[in-house]
Amino acid sequence: LVKPFSTPEFMARVKALLRRAKPEVLSSVLKVGDIMLDRESHRVYRKKSEIRLGPTEFRLLEFMMRHPGRVFSRSQLLDNVWGETIYIDERTVDVHVGRLRKAVNNGRMPDVIRTIRGAGYAIRED
Numbered sequence: 001l002v003k004p005f006s007t008p009e010f011m012a013r014v015k016a017l018l019r020r021a022k023p024e025v026l027s028s029v030l031k032v033g034d035i036m037l038d039r040e041s042h043r044v045y046r047k048k049s050e051i052r053l054g055p056t057e058f059r060l061l062e063f064m065m066r067h068p069g070r071v072f073s074r075s076q077l078l079d080n081v082w083g084e085t086i087y088i089d090e091r092t093v094d095v096h097v098g099r100l101r102k103a104v105n106n107g108r109m110p111d112v113i114r115t116i117r118g119a120g121y122a123i124r125e126d
């Protein structure tokens with residue numbers, strides 16, 4: 001957009017961009033299967049029961065829910081959830097995935113996180 005521009009034209013262009021944006025980018029709620037994650041309130045529900053997660057497990061679940069079905073290696077999860085500037089052993093991912101599994105499955109429900117031997121982890125789409 002080149003200056004000078006009128007306010008109505010600017011607003012029209014912003015509205016057009018918002019219409020074309022993906023709905024999940026605009027929404028604060030992610031839903032995959034029977035799991036619902038609310039980014040604004042930092043709450044997670046499975047079948048309408050609230051699940052208590054730590055901040056790292058929350059970020060891990062949020063990242064995986066943004067890409068359901070996609071397999072991520074430990075190093076990809078480290079870079080995207082913890083950040084590229086921090087050094088943490090890759091096995092730390094296993095610990096946090098284990099905590100996330102325990103919280104989300106609550107011992108009674110089917111596992112929503114798949115382990116793909118030699119490849120990484122993915123969240124089930126169904």
